[in-house]
Amino acid sequence: MKLEGKININDIGKFIITERTLPKQPNEYLEVSFPAKLTCDTEAVFDNIxxxxxxxxxxxxxxxxxxxxxxxxxxxxxxxxxxxxxxxxxxxxxxxxxxxENDEEEVEFILKRLDLLEKADIPCKIQLKNVSAKSVKIPVHIPKQTTCRVILTNLINYKCVPKKSLICSLLNYCENETERLFLETLSSKEGNELYNDLILKKSVNVFDILKAFESLHPPLSLLIEHLPRLLxxxxxxxxxxxxxxxxxxxxxxxxxxxxxxxxxxxxxxxxxxxxxxxxxxxRQPSKFRFVEEYYSKDILMISVGCAVSPFLGFLEEKSYLMEQGLEMGRWFLYCGFRCKSTAIYRSRIVNYEKNGVLEKYYECLSKEESTESEYVQDAIKKSQVEFSSLALSNNSILFICADGNLISKDIRACIQKCVFPDIDESDSKDIILDWIKSGKYIEEIWI
CATH class of the missing domain: 2.40.30.10 (Translation factors)
Incomplete structure (x- = not known):
């Protein structure tokens, strides 16, 4: 058996090391019980979270x-x-x-492995054991009364990479000696490099481990203690x-x-x-939203990939308001996509440009075979004079939406160089930071 193609379970014996310095196992502090006549409303699972x-x-x-x-x-x-x-x-x-929600078949597998299949939908109680530490609490996302199926389906994330503390805690529930010694090796001080190579770098998650190690039968309470919330x-x-x-x-x-x-x-x-x-x-709104005070503003919108999504809402709303007779500012959209097949709603955006909703649309394709590779930064540089004039206007706002901090940082650096070519880099960086504080430069970053 393999860990989703990541580790061959038949080869784990060769990784076991003789010298193993194990950390102190964390104390288990939760227990799951099934009192008679206990009731819970699984439909209202999110009401108090x-x-x-x-x-x-x-x-x-x-x-x-x-x-x-x-x-x-x-x-x-x-x-x-x-x-x-x-x-x-x-x-x-x-x-x-x-x-x-976690996958139904995966949840069924875990319930079976934890010997909870027959009790999966019976109301259960999650409570603290006899512990003295004041810092120990039931996780805030876990109701005191619910069902095992609800916990595994809706509340905990078993697709995360396990910390060494969890691996160490699993030792007590692994019946096969080879599997247990391998887990000991991973959780030991001497096994740090092996943990990094076999677990972290290969993104082996908790479900992978449960699926691969057939003799592993941990209690649900242990998973609740160690696994993060399903956000x-x-x-x-x-x-x-x-x-x-x-x-x-x-x-x-x-x-x-x-x-x-x-x-x-x-x-x-x-x-x-x-x-x-x-x-x-x-969700609570951020500054990144199209409010009435921006109706008369000239707006520069910059996006990469699916981050064009909110700008489609911006454009639809502007189009609607213009049909009602409102006068609006000039809008410019810079979009970066991998290729034409991922340039979503391209025809709609082009129509917005034809109808005057958009003043100018810049489309950049980074992986299109038929054209030279281009990023939004390249389009900003090519339109530097126009872009700089708009950005420096007291009547303009810049909206930047991108996936990942690196992309947004590259875009910001490009804007600094194009708008402030003759200013020291540290000074131009301070100006952009002032723009962010004043609400002239608004970013939405998705990780």
């Missing part, structure tokens, strides 16, 4: 449609349309948090409430061969689940 940046309670929303907008050799770009029946008001740039996934809303208050759209990309937990869940719930219901909440 706090979620990051939430400004609303968790509500169920129906998925109206899911489509692939673009595709490359490695990635697919998806759009999901959600019902907004309660017509919760949002602005372009606002975000929602979608609560994912909501934030997404930018890509449409206008003013134009269509009954819908919300989100756009996201995923690797074809390695989908994340939420992407896998969303695709499966739409294609398999007849109800097509997803749980989500609205």
């Amino acid at each position: 706090n979620f990051p940046f939430a400004i609303s309670s968790v509500k169920s929303h129906k998925i109206k449609s899911l489509q692939i907008l673009g595709k490359s050799d490695e990635k697919e770009v998806h759009e999901i349309v959600l019902e907004n029946e309660n017509q919760f008001k949002f602005l372009p740039g606002d975000t929602i948090g979608i609560l994912p 909501p996934r934030p997404y930018s809303i890509s449409n206008s409430f003013l134009n269509n208050p009954k819908e919300m759209k989100i756009i996201f990309s995923s690797f074809i061969d390695n989908r994340g937990i939420t992407t896998k869940y969303l695709k499966k719930i739409y294609n398999v689940n007849s109800t097509k219901i997803v749980n989500l909440y609205f």
Whole structure:
């Protein structure tokens, strides 16, 4: 058996080292019990849980449609349309948090491995053992009363890379000697390099280990103690409430061969689940939103990949407002994509340019075979005179949306050089920081 093609379980004996200095095992402080007559409402599992940046309670929303907008050799770009029946008001740039669920078959496997299959849906109680340490608490995301299936499906993330403290704690529950000695080696001081090479670098996760080590039967309480919370996934809303208050759209990309937990869940719930219901909440807005005070502003928008998503909402709202007779500022959009097949809603954006919603659209393709490789930084440099004049205007705002800190840093460095070519780098950096503080330069960074 292999750890998802990462480690051959038949070869682990050769990695076992004789000298093993083990850390002190952390004390186990939780227990899961099944008292008679205990009840719990699994439908209300999220009612008493706090979620990051939430400004609303968790509500169920129906998925109206899911489509692939673009595709490359490695990635697919998806759009999901959600019902907004309660017509919760949002602005372009606002975000929602979608609560994912772990894969049903994986959860079933873990329940079986933990000898909990027959008790999976029986109400259980999570409580502290007799511990004296005041710092020890039940994790805030775990209800005191729930079910084992709910915990594994909705509340903990077993697809994370295990820390050495968890591996060390698993030793007590591994019956096979070779498997136990291998885990001892990984958790030992002498096994640091092996842990880095076999676990960290290969992104071996907790589920991989449970699947590979057949004699491993840890209690659920141990997983609750060590595993992180299954966090909501934030997404930018890509449409206008003013134009269509009954819908919300989100756009996201995923690797074809390695989908994340939420992407896998969303695709499966739409294609398999007849109800097509997803749980989500609205997140606290940031400065990155199209508010009324920007109607008359000239706006420079810069995005890379799916980060164009909120700008589609910006443009839809501006188009709607212009149809109502409002006078708006001039807008310029710089978009970077891998290739034409991933340039989502290209025809719509081009139409915005033709209709005067956009003053100018700059499209940059970094991996298109038929054209020279170009990034948004290249387009900014080519239009340096126009870009600099707009950026320096007292009536302008810059919105930058990109995946990853490195890309946003490269874009910021490019803007500094183009707008302030004759100023010392440290001084131009300070000016950009002042712009950020004043709200002239607004970034949305997705990791």
